[in-house]
Amino acid sequence: MTIRNEGDQSPTEMAKALRTLPKAELHLHIEGTLEPELALELADRNGVRLPWTSLKELRRQYDFSNLQSFLDLYYRLMSTLRTARDFRDLMLAYLSRAAADGVRRAEIFFDPQVHVNNGLDLDMVMDGLLEGLRLGRERLGIGGGLILCIVRDMPVSSAQAILDAVSHRKDDILGIGLDSAEVGYPPSLFADVFSRSADMGLHRVAHAGEEGPADYVTQALDLLHVERVDHGVHAADDPALVRRLASEDVPLTMCPLSNRRLQVVHDLKDLPLLSLLDAGVKVTVNSDDPAYFGGYIGDNYQALADLGMGLDRLALIARNSLEATFLDEDAKAGLLREFDDWSRRFIPGESFGGAGSAESGKEESGKEESDGGSSPNGADRKGTARD
Ligand SMILES: [Zn+2]
Numbered sequence: 001m002t003i004r005n006e007g008d009q010s011p012t013e014m015a016k017a018l019r020t021l022p023k024a025e026l027h028l029h030i031e032g033t034l035e036p037e038l039a040l041e042l043a044d045r046n047g048v049r050l051p052w053t054s055l056k057e058l059r060r061q062y063d064f065s066n067l068q069s070f071l072d073l074y075y076r077l078m079s080t081l082r083t084a085r086d087f088r089d090l091m092l093a094y095l096s097r098a099a100a101d102g103v104r105r106a107e108i109f110f111d112p113q114v115h116v117n118n119g120l121d122l123d124m125v126m127d128g129l130l131e132g133l134r135l136g137r138e139r140l141g142i143g144g145g146l147i148l149c150i151v152r153d154m155p156v157s158s159a160q161a162i163l164d165a166v167s168h169r170k171d172d173i174l175g176i177g178l179d180s181a182e183v184g185y186p187p188s189l190f191a192d193v194f195s196r197s198a199d200m201g202l203h204r205v206a207h208a209g210e211e212g213p214a215d216y217v218t219q220a221l222d223l224l225h226v227e228r229v230d231h232g233v234h235a236a237d238d239p240a241l242v243r244r245l246a247s248e249d250v251p252l253t254m255c256p257l258s259n260r261r262l263q264v265v266h267d268l269k270d271l272p273l274l275s276l277l278d279a280g281v282k283v284t285v286n287s288d289d290p291a292y293f294g295g296y297i298g299d300n301y302q303a304l305a306d307l308g309m310g311l312d313r314l315a316l317i318a319r320n321s322l323e324a325t326f327l328d329e330d331a332k333a334g335l336l337r338e339f340d341d342w343s344r345r346f347i348p349g350e351s352f353g354g355a356g357s358a359e360s361g362k363e364e365s366g367k368e369e370s371d372g373g374s375s376p377n378g379a380d381r382k383g384t385a386r387d
Helices: 011-020 036-046 055-061 067-078 084-100 112-117 122-140 156-172 187-199 214-222 233-237 239-247 256-261 273-278 297-306 311-323 329-346
Strands: 023-025 103-110 143-151 175-179 203-208 228-231 252-254 283-285
Touching (some): 103 175, 203 214, 214 228, 214 233, 214 239, 233 239, 283 297, 311 329
């Protein structure tokens, strides 16, 4: 992408402005926040044997060279998560990092099929994550919710079984998503799953157009009726689709450092983020699996600043993220007021009327973290790749 260099901030001023810029994180896999320090602590706590005993040795494994080596490490470390306390600690560790990056709201993916396949009770997993969210709200002032992600390269029947398993506590879930290996698993396979989720009152998002073609984005819109598209990089290949995303005000949750690490683009400057933004698409910036992909959300904003993107555009992206949350309109307006305060301080005179607004938001959801129940589920499913 070509980025205007309009920055008149010094690097220090820019870093401070970005750190305090109120933003939402809308594309974050909680399992992808497992840092090596915590993984070793959990392995020790739970008696899980890992092939690496020192932090230095384990940290070297994060320097993976391709998707498969990432997935191998990812699943190996996921097996250290065994108890509600582990999931609570994972969530709190993420929220602490996010708070330092100015995140005010986080709508967070988790992969229930994989945890069930690891022999864990889904209610226990959710209880731990929700407790982490509750403590994060209390201690850090960050609001959040859980998005249940369907692993698309597992059987569709296992996705339906997960919906069965959470049907007694659907108020604990904000929405449904679709992740993992994209090519060969088009959104059309999941039309029934998403239709049922809509009937359950869940918001709908899906990974589309990361490695898959623009047509997968169209399918996600037409067949899954998603309210946000996760990644959406290849939407840029279809000018009519870009116009549609802009006119229908569909947010994209883009993840620059992830795309570079997994070679969706060779170089960040090749990512069509700016052209999509300038075409009026509601682009947001997020971290995906930050422990593995070289940075949290603040690092993703900083990477764009380092390419020369001006603070006005970065601020617009942050404002987009607040507008793209599934918060009710009052809560959203509160966050937008925080943004306005920031804007008056850091870029006085800049106005952000932009495409979409708090007033034109979609249906609201008050689903937030709660304690939930604890009934077991006996589903038996098998996991494969993700992201
Ligand atoms: Zn993702």
